[in-house]
Amino acid sequence: MKGFNIVLTGVGGQGILLAAEILGTAALKEGLNVRVSEIHGMAQRGGAVVSNVRIGENVLAPTFLDGKADILLGFEPLETLRSLNFASEKTIIIMSDERITPTELTAKKMEYPSLKEITNKICSFTKNIIIVEAAKLAKEAGNILTENVVLIGALAATKKIPVKDESILEALKELVPTKHLGTNIKAFKLGYEYAQKYKLKH
Amino acid sequence: MPDSRLLLQDAPNKRALLLGNEAIARGILEAGISVVTTYPGTPASEIADSISEIAAEAGVYMEYSINEMVAVEVAAATANCGVRSLSAMKHVGLNVAADALMTLAYMGVKGGCVIVTADDPECYSSQNEQDNRFYALLANLPCLEPSNAQEAKDMTVSAVEISEKLELPVLLRTTTRVSHTRGPVTYGKLTKPSLKGEFVRDIKRMNLVPANSRPMHTVLLTKAEKAKEISETSPYNTIVRRSKSGKLGVISASAAFNYAMEAIDALDLDASILKLGMTHPLPEKLIGTFLRKHKKIVVVEELEPYLEMQIKAIAKDYAPNVKIYGKMGTLYFPRDGELSTRAVVIGLAKITRRKLPIDLKEIDRKYAEVLKDLPRRPPILCAGCPHRATFYVIRKATDGKAVYPNDIGCYALGFAPPLSIGDGFLCMGSSVSMAQGISKVTGRDTIGIIGDSTFFHAAIPGLINAVYNNHKITLAVLDNQATAMTGHQPHPGTGVTGMGVPTEKVLIEKVAEGCGVKFVRVVDPFKVKEATAVLKEALQHSGPSVVVFRSPCALMVVRDRRRKGAKIMVCKITEECTNCMACIKLLGCPALVLVDGKASINETLCIGCGLCASVCPYQAIKCEEIG
Ligand code: SF4
Ligand code: SF4
Numbered sequence: 001m002k003g004f005n006i007v008l009t010g011v012g013g014q015g016i017l018l019a020a021e022i023l024g025t026a027a028l029k030e031g032l033n034v035r036v037s038e039i040h041g042m043a044q045r046g047g048a049v050v051s052n053v054r055i056g057e058n059v060l061a062p063t064f065l066d067g068k069a070d071i072l073l074g075f076e077p078l079e080t081l082r083s084l085n086f087a088s089e090k091t092i093i094i095m096s097d098e099r100i101t102p103t104e105l106t107a108k109k110m111e112y113p114s115l116k117e118i119t120n121k122i123c124s125f126t127k128n129i130i131i132v133e134a135a136k137l138a139k140e141a142g143n144i145l146t147e148n149v150v151l152i153g154a155l156a157a158t159k160k161i162p163v164k165d166e167s168i169l170e171a172l173k174e175l176v177p178t179k180h181l182g183t184n185i186k187a188f189k190l191g192y193e194y195a196q197k198y199k200l201k202h
Numbered sequence: 203m204p205d206s207r208l209l210l211q212d213a214p215n216k217r218a219l220l221l222g223n224e225a226i227a228r229g230i231l232e233a234g235i236s237v238v239t240t241y242p243g244t245p246a247s248e249i250a251d252s253i254s255e256i257a258a259e260a261g262v263y264m265e266y267s268i269n270e271m272v273a274v275e276v277a278a279a280t281a282n283c284g285v286r287s288l289s290a291m292k293h294v295g296l297n298v299a300a301d302a303l304m305t306l307a308y309m310g311v312k313g314g315c316v317i318v319t320a321d322d323p324e325c326y327s328s329q330n331e332q333d334n335r336f337y338a339l340l341a342n343l344p345c346l347e348p349s350n351a352q353e354a355k356d357m358t359v360s361a362v363e364i365s366e367k368l369e370l371p372v373l374l375r376t377t378t379r380v381s382h383t384r385g386p387v388t389y390g391k392l393t394k395p396s397l398k399g400e401f402v403r404d405i406k407r408m409n410l411v412p413a414n415s416r417p418m419h420t421v422l423l424t425k426a427e428k429a430k431e432i433s434e435t436s437p438y439n440t441i442v443r444r445s446k447s448g449k450l451g452v453i454s455a456s457a458a459f460n461y462a463m464e465a466i467d468a469l470d471l472d473a474s475i476l477k478l479g480m481t482h483p484l485p486e487k488l489i490g491t492f493l494r495k496h497k498k499i500v501v502v503e504e505l506e507p508y509l510e511m512q513i514k515a516i517a518k519d520y521a522p523n524v525k526i527y528g529k530m531g532t533l534y535f536p537r538d539g540e541l542s543t544r545a546v547v548i549g550l551a552k553i554t555r556r557k558l559p560i561d562l563k564e565i566d567r568k569y570a571e572v573l574k575d576l577p578r579r580p581p582i583l584c585a586g587c588p589h590r591a592t593f594y595v596i597r598k599a600t601d602g603k604a605v606y607p608n609d610i611g612c613y614a615l616g617f618a619p620p621l622s623i624g625d626g627f628l629c630m631g632s633s634v635s636m637a638q639g640i641s642k643v644t645g646r647d648t649i650g651i652i653g654d655s656t657f658f659h660a661a662i663p664g665l666i667n668a669v670y671n672n673h674k675i676t677l678a679v680l681d682n683q684a685t686a687m688t689g690h691q692p693h694p695g696t697g698v699t700g701m702g703v704p705t706e707k708v709l710i711e712k713v714a715e716g717c718g719v720k721f722v723r724v725v726d727p728f729k730v731k732e733a734t735a736v737l738k739e740a741l742q743h744s745g746p747s748v749v750v751f752r753s754p755c756a757l758m759v760v761r762d763r764r765r766k767g768a769k770i771m772v773c774k775i776t777e778e779c780t781n782c783m784a785c786i787k788l789l790g791c792p793a794l795v796l797v798d799g800k801a802s803i804n805e806t807l808c809i810g811c812g813l814c815a816s817v818c819p820y821q822a823i824k825c826e827e828i829g
Contacts (some may be wrong), residue, residue, distance in 0.1 A: 011579065021219070024384050028219045035350075036384035038221070040244050042327040042687075045612065046791045046792050047581030058467070060460035062383035063469065064426040065543045081576055085569040101804070102579040106786055107619060107698070110577075111796055121572050135806075144806055 003056025004162050006065045006155075009098050010075025011085040012044035015148035018175065019073070020051040022152060025171035026163045027055045036043060037062035048079055055162055073151055075134075076100050077118045087125040092200060095122075096134035096147060130198045131152060132176050137190040143180065146187035153191025158200065165192075207253040212392050222380045223248035225351040226290075226318065234393030235288045236279040237315070238264040239273035242688040243292030243658065244327040245381040246320035250290050251689060251778070254700045261395045266691050266700045269630070269659040271296035274302045274317060278371070280298045281315035282408070283399025290318040293334045294629065298660070300337070306371055307341040308418040309408055310425070314362030315371040315401070320381050323504050324540035327687075329610070329629070331538065332715040333505040335466025338482035342422055344429045345482035346438065347456040351385035353479065357438065359390070364432060368425045373482070374692050377504060379540070392618055400818035430483045438479025439488055443766035445474040450554065451496035453513060455481050455503060458541050460500040468559045473500075484512050490520030492510055500553055501528035502543040527553045560715050582615055585793040586760075586809035587611045588753035589680050591727035594789065594813065595622040595751070596678060596752040598650060598730070599737040605640050609633040609661075611653035612687045612755075620790045624651060631660025638664075638673040647741050650677045655685035655693040657710055662717065668746040671717035676740045677748045679710050682755040690758060715750040721747035730755060730816050760809050769827040771810025773803055778822035785814040785823065 006023060010016050017038050024036035035054045052063045067088040074080025087093065087175035099112050115131070122129055132154050138147040149172065156165050169185065176184045208218065209228050220228065226249045230238060238257070240250035250264060267273035270291040277289035291299065296319045302318065319337065338345035346361050348354040354376060354813040359370040370590040406414050433439060445451070452473060455463040455478040466473050477491050478484070493499060493516065501510040510528040517524055529537045534549040544562070548574040551558050583590050593616045596606070608614055608624035609632060617624035627633060637650035652661050657679050668675055684690040692698045697707035714722045725733040733751065740747040763770055779801060786794050786801050793807035794814060803814075803823075815823040 012581065012748065013584075021384065024219050028217065028386055033386060034219065036219070037379060038379070038382045038384070039326050040247070040382055040689075042244075042581045045581035045584060045615065046579075054212070058464075061464050061543050062379045062457065062460070063542060065464075065547065065560065066562060066569075067560055069795045078576065079579070081572050082579075084572050085565060088565075100792075100807070103618075103790050103792050104577045104579070105584055106795050107790065108577075109783075109796060124568055150530075176282045 003054050003059040005069050006053040006071045006073060007081045007083050007086045008053065008073045008075070008160070010049055011079060012049050013045050013147065014075045016049050016051055016075055019148040019193060020053050022168065022171045022175055023053045023163070023176060026167040029058055029167045029170055030163055032162065033057055033059055035059050035062050041077055048082060055072045071155060073155060074131045074183060075147065076153065077115065078102065081118060081121055084122065084125050089126050091126045092128040092130070092158060092160060093126060093130060094130045094195070095121060096132055096151060096159070098135040098147060125185045128200050130195050132194055134191070137194060138187055141187035141190055142183040146184055149187040150191035153188040154195035156188070157192045157195035207259070209252060210256055210260060211389070214391050216389045217386050218389065219384050220351050221382060221384050222348065222351045222354040222376055223246055223382070224252050225355035225387045226358050226374070226622065227252035228389065229355040230262070230288055231392050232355070233286060233314070233362040234358040234395050235286040235314070235362060236262055236395035236397050237260060237277060237285055237287035238278045238290070239267045239287070240290045241267055241270045241273050241295055242685050242691045243295050243320070244324055244688055245378040246290045246292045246295070246318060247691070248381070250319060250700070251691065261397070263397055264700045265461070266693060268694060270299040271302050272638055272754045274306065275680045277315055277533050278302065278309070278311065280771045281311040281313045282373070282398060283401045284313040285397060285399040286314040286395070288316040288318065291320070292328065293319055293321040293332050294328060294330065295335055296334055298630065303337070303371070304341050305410055307343055308415055308422055310408055310421070311365060311371055312369065312371040314365035315359065316361045316365060316374050317371055318374045318376065321375060321377045325518070326378055329458060329627070331505060333508055334375055335481055336506070342426045343371060343373050343482065344368065344480065345375055347375050347410050347479060347481045349456050349479070350378055350380065351383065351387050351458045354380060354389050357479065360438070362605060368429055370425050370429070375456070377457050412567045417763070426483060426686045430486065433480045433483050433485040435486055436480045437766070438484065439485045441492065441816065442477045443475040445471070445472045447472055448474070448495055449497050449703070451473070451476065451492055451499045453478065453492070453499060453501050453509065455479065455509065456476065458502050459503045461541055461543045461546040464543045468543070468547055469550055469554065469556050469714040471556070473698055474786060478509065481509065484509070484516070486516055489513060490518050493517050493521040493524045496524060497626070499524055499526045500522050501526065502546055503528070506537065580791055582618060582790070583612065584756050585791050585807045586756035586811035587612070588593055588682055588727050588751070588756065589616060589788060590621065590791060591730065591753070591811070591813050592678065592680050592751040595727055595730055595733045595737060597621060599734045599741070600647060600649065604649050605644065607636040607640060607648070607650050608634045609652040611656055613651055613653055616651070618790065620787055630656055631664055634661045634664030634668065634677055637669040637675040637677070638668055638671070641673055641675050648675045650675055652677065652679055652709060654679060654681040654683065654695050658694050658708070662713065664719045665714065665719065665746070672745050675746050676737070677746070679748060679750045681710060681750050681752040684755050684758060686755040686757065690755065692716050710750050711748070719746050719748050724750045724752055726753055726790065727751040728811065728813060756809055756811065771825055771827055772805055772808045773810050773812060773815055773823050773825040775802055776822050776824055778820050780820055780822070782819065784819055785817055788817050789814055
């Protein structure tokens with residue numbers, strides 16, 4: 001079970017699969033072996049989406065064992081909680097603060113829990129949390145749809161992933177339509193700078 | 203994959219990160235497969251979708267057939283003219299095609315013919331988890347099972363070759379985790395497809411009246427014997443690791459093989475591993491010898507004990523004393539749901555009496571804490587989905603008192619509150635026929651709900667049945683101008699083919715009229731008042747009636763507007779809002795949320811369909827263009 005494990009989690013429509021593909025493509029560019037699992041169909045209709053990206057020579061399975069995530073990239077706070085089974089005290093969690101209310105909550109006339117409640121729960125697993133104002137930064141970059149790339153920028157800034165920044169940028173170039181490349185690179189940089197300011201516990 | 207054209211690169215040895223399905227598409231190009239047919243279904247869709255984008259350039263003919271049986275029949279026919287073909291579908295799709303497939307096995311083929319069945323353990327997007335390897339057993343057809351993207355590509359090529367060698371169609375069975383996992387794929391050479399075939403009349407083989415079927419069954423069995431020889435020496439059936447002690451042997455295939463490998467390493471077991479890639483017919487001698495060399499055998503496979511059953515039968519002849527563990531008798535691995543490294547670790551640890559490599563109990567305990575009170579987030583209709591408007595209309599027109607048999611597609615999600623329209627479904631097209639049974643014995647108003655693509659796929663015979671037997675049902679056709687659930691593929695009602703060529707638009711209302719339905723109307727579901735009145739009228743009609751609710755899928759609307767750089771509508775709640783919550787209570791649109799106790803609209807999600815505005819009793823919701 002060696003290899004580097006990333007779990008990406010959020011809500012259908014947030015660009016999670018593209019983010020996973022960017023990371024996988026970057027790894028391939030460095031000649032590394034990689035597996036990127038995706039779930040399509042029903043899961044994309046505003047439902048919860050989880051993708052695993054695994055990098056390393058011995059990596060075979062599309063998903064990995066509980067507690068074995070090196071990085072948890074949370075696109076949505078509640079969904080970050082739902083993927084905590086993959087986390088341990090060693091896991092770094094990079095989480096967007098963008099909240100998408102599940103209709104179940106609205107139907108029960110309940111409001112979304114506060115970020116504080118959410119981070120408290122996360123802390124029972126790991127104290128390495130970077131909360132990124134991804135929606136704000138994406139808007140700043142020029143397109144709200146670039147939240148996924150903001151988070152990738154933040155991930156790159158931690159310097160934990162066994163892939164160089166340049167490879168990620170190259171993958172971006174390959175996978176994002178030329179028209180949007182500028183905003184995406186900007187989003188990457190904004191996420192990067194944002195996370196650099198954080199001091200990690202490990 | 204941003205651009206399927208990359209699949210066309212004539213660059214042997216290039217490495218690309220492909221989805222299992224894209225790898226099959228690449229395999230199609232490397233194998234020189236010239237005809238590709240499909241009916242879209244998750245997890246199979248991207249195979250043909252990738253080809254669709256490049257078909258003309260590649261010299262391949264592709265089509266979205268109206269259902270899987272038609273898809274297999276077209277592929278079988280072209281293969282019988284010597285042209286290599288492939289037909290792709292999801293597991294339940296093969297049920298639709300089964301009638302053709304079972305006899306196609308007798309008829310055989312001339313050019314290679316591959317039938318892809320993409321199974322869905324865990325039902326990520328399906329109504330069941332059936333294990334389609336049994337179709338190979340049932341039909342006596344060779345079956346290949348890739349475990350990753352590279353094999354998915356390679357086996358597509360091999361499947362065609364085996365098919366031609368045996369003159370038999372070959373099943374290529376994937377599962378969600380193979381179809382939808384990206385992995386590195388090394389390209390091989392492209393082969394130029396050829397669409398030129400020749401039909402040679404061969405009545406004895408192809409006209410399967412009983413007198414011909416009987417000898418063709420014998421021919422099939424002879425071919426199956428030859429398939430066994432191929433399996434015996436297939437490079438896909440190999441021992442990938444040998445144990446030092448020779449005590450423990452593991453046999454596995456497809457996605458399960460990956461979990462098995464990682465679980466064996468996680469537990470640090472000394473085990474031999476036999477990986478099976480051709481899983482029908484099984485390499486009896488290879489397996490028999492493997493059994494003989496070990497004391498304990500563990501079979502790791504997903505879903506049914508398909509391998510285990512056969513391996514136990516082989517053991518009777520080769521190694522009657524070997525112990526075989528799996529999921530028959532004692533259930534060491536789950537027989538339902540998806541397999542995982544976790545499930546295999548737990549099963550293997552039990553069998554070998556090892557300690558778990560990680561404290562799963564502790565993780566489970568902490569995780570259960572987190573899950574407590576965590577709201578669920580099941581898939582729902584998108585913000586601005588026209589189906590929501592239709593369901594609202596149906597609810598209004600019937601006051602929720604009718605019965606609503608549903609069907610397969612996005613609209614299957616309409617059963618969820620607050621709309622709560624949809625009382626269950628069986629398979630493609632079942633809404634029409636189930637409605638008839640229900641209305642017959644209950645005498646209640648019955649509205650069958652079906653999508654446009656599903657209508658063409660399987661509703662027409664059912665509709666004719668309703669006319670012929672004068673069943674008093676209403677069929678609501680939710681026409682959003684695409685096969686939305688699986689990725690917006692075209693269908694006969696869209697006026698464009700899989701090759702992107704404009705074609706005759708088959709109008710649902712004309713088909714319904716042609717079937718003999720006397721009451722047929724087309725409405726716009728967002729014109730709530732009008733649509734409600736029409737539906738009420740339809741329910742009054744004495745025989746079968748059809749109402750087509752026509753409005754394009756919200757995702758397509760947004761995408762098109764973005765592409766054109768056009769303005770996007772959003773709606774806002776103004777001061778006139780009395781917080782009566784009608785919008786929230788009635789619609790369940792994900793863009794309508796509670797903020798500080800007040801109804802409000804999430805601007806990023808809203809697409810300004812205006813449905814909530816028309817529902818608000820105080821006209822407090824206003825829509826405008828932005829961007
Ligand atoms: S207009 Fe209303 S119903 Fe339509 S998408 Fe926006 S919030 Fe939802
Ligand atoms: S994909 Fe289209 S049809 Fe399906 S739920 Fe979303 S808007 Fe509705």
